[in-house]
Amino acid sequence: xxxxxxxxxxxxxxxxxxxxxTDYNQRGYHLEVALEVNQVRKFAQKAYDQGFFLxxxxxxxxxxxxxxxxxxxxxxxxxxxARFDRLYRIKGQVSVPEDxxxxxxxxxxxxxxxxxxxxxxxxxxxxxxxPNLKPLLLSDEDKDFHPLLKEEKKLKSLEKVSWPPExxxxxxxxxxxxxxxxxxxxxxxxxx
Amino acid sequence: MLESDxxxxxxxxxxxxxxxxxxxxxxxxxxxxxxxxxxxxQPVLGxxxxxxxxxxxxxxxxxxxxxxxxxxxxCALPYNHGYVSLVERKAGIEVPRRAEYIRVxxxxxxxxxxxxxxxxxxxxDLGAFTPILYGFDDREHILDILEDITxxxxxxxxxxxxxxxxDIDDKFVDSTRAFIKRLRKRFVIYEKLVTKNIIFxxxxxxxxxxxxxxxxxYGMTGPNLRGSGIAYxxxxxxxxxxxxxxxxxxxxxxxxxxxxxYMVRVREMEQSLRIIExxxxxxxxxxxxxxxxxxxxxxxxxxxxxxxxARGELSYYLVGDGTGVPYRLKVRVPSYxxxxxxxxxxxxxxxxxxxxxxxxxxLVIPEMDR
Numbered sequence: 099x100x101x102x103x104x105x106x107x108x109x110x111x112x113x114x115x116x117x118x119x120t121d122y123n124q125r126g127y128h129l130e131v132a133l134e135v136n137q138v139r140k141f142a143q144k145a146y147d148q149g150f151f152l153x154x155x156x157x158x159x160x161x162x163x164x165x166x167x168x169x170x171x172x173x174x175x176x177x178x179x180a181r182f183d184r185l186y187r188i189k190g191q192v193s194v195p196e197d198x199x200x201x202x203x204x205x206x207x208x209x210x211x212x213x214x215x216x217x218x219x220x221x222x223x224x225x226x227x228x229p230n231l232k233p234l235l236l237s238d239e240d241k242d243f244h245p246l247l248k249e250e251k252k253l254k255s256l257e258k259v260s261w262p263p264e265x266x267x268x269x270x271x272x273x274x275x276x277x278x279x280x281x282x283x284x285x286x287x288x289x290x
Numbered sequence: 291m292l293e294s295d296x297x298x299x300x301x302x303x304x305x306x307x308x309x310x311x312x313x314x315x316x317x318x319x320x321x322x323x324x325x326x327x328x329x330x331x332q333p334v335l336g337x338x339x340x341x342x343x344x345x346x347x348x349x350x351x352x353x354x355x356x357x358x359x360x361x362x363x364x365c366a367l368p369y370n371h372g373y374v375s376l377v378e379r380k381a382g383i384e385v386p387r388r389a390e391y392i393r394v395x396x397x398x399x400x401x402x403x404x405x406x407x408x409x410x411x412x413x414x415d416l417g418a419f420t421p422i423l424y425g426f427d428d429r430e431h432i433l434d435i436l437e438d439i440t441x442x443x444x445x446x447x448x449x450x451x452x453x454x455x456x457d458i459d460d461k462f463v464d465s466t467r468a469f470i471k472r473l474r475k476r477f478v479i480y481e482k483l484v485t486k487n488i489i490f491x492x493x494x495x496x497x498x499x500x501x502x503x504x505x506x507x508y509g510m511t512g513p514n515l516r517g518s519g520i521a522y523x524x525x526x527x528x529x530x531x532x533x534x535x536x537x538x539x540x541x542x543x544x545x546x547x548x549x550x551x552y553m554v555r556v557r558e559m560e561q562s563l564r565i566i567e568x569x570x571x572x573x574x575x576x577x578x579x580x581x582x583x584x585x586x587x588x589x590x591x592x593x594x595x596x597x598x599x600a601r602g603e604l605s606y607y608l609v610g611d612g613t614g615v616p617y618r619l620k621v622r623v624p625s626y627x628x629x630x631x632x633x634x635x636x637x638x639x640x641x642x643x644x645x646x647x648x649x650x651x652x653l654v655i656p657e658m659d660r
Binding site (some may be wrong): 104123124125126127147149151152156158159176177180182183184185187189195202207208209211212220233235236237245246248254258259260261262 | 335336339341343348359505506509515520522592595605608609611612618628631
C-alpha cells in the first residue's frame with residue numbers, strides 16, 4: 099500500500115493550486131497547498147473526486163498583516179485530507195479575509211459540518227453557506243466568546259510560525275548529526 | 291416507515307441523554323420522533339468540553355502529557371503515544387528500540403482492554419447483562435498489569451519524550467503471557483455466549499449500514515470504517531513506531547452493519563494479542579529512555595502525527611514557534627468524526643436500533659468534547 103506513494107504522487111499533483119511537496123519525515127504530510135479564499139471549495143471538490151477523506155478543519159491565529167488588498171484578519175483556516183488506500187496526506191491553508199468568512203465545504207464533505215461549527219466556536223470564523231452554524235462545543239451563551247483567539251502580545255507573525263524556506267537542508271544536517279551522536283549511546287535508534 | 295395520520299399530527303421531540311445510560315457519558319441526542327420511529331437525531335456535544343487545546347497553548351509541551359490521557363480515558367496509551375511521537379518528530383528525538391517495544395506492548399494491551407469494555411457495554415445496551423461481567427473480569431487483569439508499571443489504572447501518563455518512564459520487569463512479561471493464554475480461552479466463551487446468540491444477531495444484522503462513500507464523506511476511521519470493508523488502519527497504512535516489524539492482519543467486515551463492526555473488534559483483539567506475543571518474544575535489551583534536553587524547543591513550522599487509537603485515527607497537528615510552548619495544537623479525535631454521520635444514518639429508523647447503532651460506534655464522550 100504505502101510503497102506506491104512515489105509513482106502515485108505524479109498523477110495527483112494539484113496543478114491548478116499553489117502546491118509544494120514537503121518532507122513527510124519532518125512534517126507528517128506530503129503536500130502543502132496555499133489556497134486563496136475563492137479556491138477553497140474547488141480544492142475540497144478536487145480532493146473528494148480523487149478519493150480523499152476529511153481529517154479535520156481548524157484554524158490558527160497569527161499577527162494580522164498589511165497587504166496590498168488591505169489588512170488580513172490574522173486567522174488561517176487549515177484543511178487536512180488523507181486517503182484510505184494509500185499513504186498520502188495533504189494540507190490546505192488559507193488566510194481568512196478581514197470580513198472573517200470562509201466558504202463552507204459541508205455540502206461536499208458532510209463531515210466538515212461539525213468541524214466548521216467547532217472552528218466558528220473557537221475562532222469566530224463565519225462559514226458562508228453552512229446550514230446550521232450554531233455553537234457545538236461551547237454553549238449558546240458563549241456565542242461571541244472565542245477561546246482560541248490569542249491576546250495581542252502573544253501573537254506572532256505567520257513567518258515566525260512557518261517552516262523557513264531553507265528548513266529542508268538545515269534540519270537534514272541536524273538529524274544526521276543527532277543520529278550519529280545517539281548511535282554511541284543506544285544500540286539501534288528508531289528512525290522516525 | 292409507515293406513519294399514521296395521528297402520528298403525523300403528533301410528532302414530538304425526545305431528549306436522549308445527557309443522563310441516558312446508552313450514550314455512555316454526557317451526550318445529548320435530540321430526537322424528532324414519530325411514534326417509535328426516529329425522524330431526525332441531532333447530537334448535542336460539549337457537556338464536558340475542557341478546552342485541552344487552549345491548555346496546550348499555555349504551558350510547556352511536556353506539561354501537556356497528562357492531558358492526553360484525559361481525552362480518551364478508556365484507551366489512553368495510544369493518546370500518549372501520538373503526542374510523544376509528535377514532539378519527537380518535531381524535535382528530531384531518537385527513541386531506543388526497547389522503549390518502542392514497550393510502547394507497542396502497552397498500547398496494544400490498552401486497546402484490548404478498551405475493546406473488552408466496549409464488548410460488555412454494547413451487549414448491556416442491547417439488554418444482555420452477563421457479558422459485561424466477563425468483559426470487566428478480563429479487563430481487570432489488564433488494568434492490574436498496566437498499573438504495576440505505569441502507576442495508574444486509567445489515565446496513564448507513562449510515555450516520555452525519548453522513551454518511557456520506567457522499564458518493564460519479568461513479572462510484567464510473565465503476567466502478560468499468562469493473560470494472553472487466558473484471554474484466548476475466554477474468546478471461546480464469548481463466541482458461544484454472544485456471537486452465535488440469535489437475539490444479538492437480530493439486533494445487529496442489517497442495522498445501521500454505513501456505505502464506503504458515506505464513511506469517506508464523514509471521515510470515519512477505525513473499526514467503524516473497517517466494518518464497511520475498507521482496510522484502513524494507521525498502523526498499516528501510515529506505519530509508525532515499530533509496527534511494520536510485526537505480522538498482523540487488519541480484519542474487515544462486508545456490508546458495514548452493526549454486526550460487522552462487532553466482528554471487526556472481536557477479531558482485532560486477537561490481532562493485538564499476536565502483536566504483543568511477537569513483541570515479547572523479540573524484546574531487545576537496552577535503555578528505555580534517550581537523553582533529551584530538559585526544555586524542548588519546538589522549531590517554527592507545523593507538523594502532524596497520526597496513530598491508530600482504539601476508535602480510529604488520532605491526529606495531532608502542532609504549530610511551533612521556536613519556544614517550548616506549542617503555538618497551536620489541534621487534536622483530531624476519531625469518535626467526533628465517527629458520530630457526525632448519525633443525523634444521516636439515523637433517519638427513519640426505530641429507536642431501539644438507534645441504541646444499537648450508538649453502541650456499535652464505541653463512543654467515548656470526553657474524547658469528542660475534549
